[in-house]
Amino acid sequence: MHNPDIAELFSRYAVLLEVKGANPFRVRAYRNAARTIENLPRDINEMLGGGADLTELPGIGEDLAHKIADIVTTGRFTPLEEISRRLPGHLAELAEVPGLGPKRIKLLFHRLKVGSMADLAAAARAGRLRKMKGFGPKIEANILKEIERRAATTTRLRLSVAEQIGGPLLAWLRDTEGVEEAVIAGSFRRRRETVGDIDVLVTCRKGSSVIERFVLYPEVADVLAKGSTRATVRLKSGLQVDLRVVPARSYGAALVYFTGSKAHNIALRAMAMKRGLKFNEYGVFKGARWLAGRTEAEVYAKAGLAYIEPELRENSGELEAARDGRLPDLVSLSDIKGDLHAHTRASDGQDSLKEMAEAARKLGYSYLAITDHTAHVGIVHGLDRRRLRQQMAAIDRLNAKFRDFRLLKSAEVDILPDGRLAIDPGVAKELDLVVAAIHTKFGNDARTQTDRLLRAMDDPCVNIIAHPTGRLLGEREPYELDMQRLMEGARERNCLLEINAQPSRLDLNGAHCRLAKQIGVRLVISTDAHTAETLGYMRFGVDQARRGWLEATNIANTRNLATLLAQLKR
């Protein structure tokens, strides 16, 4: 039982409780706990093993702490088993269908014996749903449509893909008469690594004109809802887009509201309530009197808080930090002085040394590390000792032409199954830095994998561990790893860990970044670019660092070349 499993148990239990008609706040408590557990940087098994007190986690009290401990020791969650005797466990999956909430699910189960997605599909196809009280032909049709859509699959999109879809849509809306502001809020603005939908916020002198134009956007496949202040569509790509229109004086309040996260909003409103204020998407109110709402900063100020950057809005301590003046001064893209992980066509990249260097200079960098793969079974076109030395000579020739910029000699070295490095130790010493990474044996258990990485870091030539979890978003799970032990080991050895800015990787994630800051291990943000153009992915890595509360001082490549090289020394 790992964190995602426990979170899933609580989520399922919450749905069943809801169907049973339990206290809604108790239901919410399970949902909150599931969310907390899902976002933990450490495995709960390890935390409990280390004697951690789970009640210190937000949303987890005495009761849930005991239940979690039970789940971890017995592998079972008895309350769910008990409730499953009366309600089928698969009932919970029905809640994923839009339009189905606890009341309708309850009705479906009691009247039609619908207990799973398959039952639902059968009942809908037989036309049995429309006869139910509170149902009708439209709801039945929507459910059928959703069942078909799910069969065709759509999952969360990578942030970079969402940007490609959202950009042109935003341009279309901005091109509408009367539109003043048009921005994407939601998890997109919080810079989550993947987004499930796009929330667009618009201020417009004539509300209805922008809604009318929105549904005419050529990429729209389906209009799911359409009113005077909001509309929801599904694009041909499958992505759902919500549009909200608010008056200009409500722009800040609405931006807070629609940026979320939901948990952040609920906590923020609770804080406002204690001050006798009401927050909604139109502003801050005392009774019926409007007090503020034009900017986000004035909304937060009314709650007695400093402005909170969107990346922090997850209700994971940012509200308390804003109240107490403890918010971090987040690292930004302009702080980045260079990139420490990039490939050329010498290995699996596409561009030349010179093209990579020119692109890095154009970004205003003062250094770029060339980290082509070293030769090793399974690594295509890896550089052997001879080719690596040739590349070093080529770098020397190029560097002779640069002022205020330097290519760093480096290599991405594979960490072998036993923790040794796939590079000739003699050549390694000639490099400015070595980036090491795992590319094989992803299936090791946590102890073996952690030992393997620590052994690699024992070699003093290793400076940076690249993409430390090996995950590929939507494709490959991270390998098992004791992140706490890895980070403590890295700190002891003065080895750095990488935030990989590839939109498909983005590991370390936000929670890991926070853990790194707490442990005091230094990080780098690198693009792992395989083309000159994708050196521009740096911003995604910076987003991830910001979500992890990191400041420029936590990131080695915000330093100038001399300081960086000093920090790399082991």
Add this chain to the structure above:
DNA sequence: GCCGTTTTCGGCCCGACTGTTTTCAGTCG
């Protein structure tokens, strides 16, 4: 079931839209 800058008990966010209704419940974000 959680939580404490009014509370260790009594609170717990709130408005818009849909589809079903004849005035609103249910769902969503």
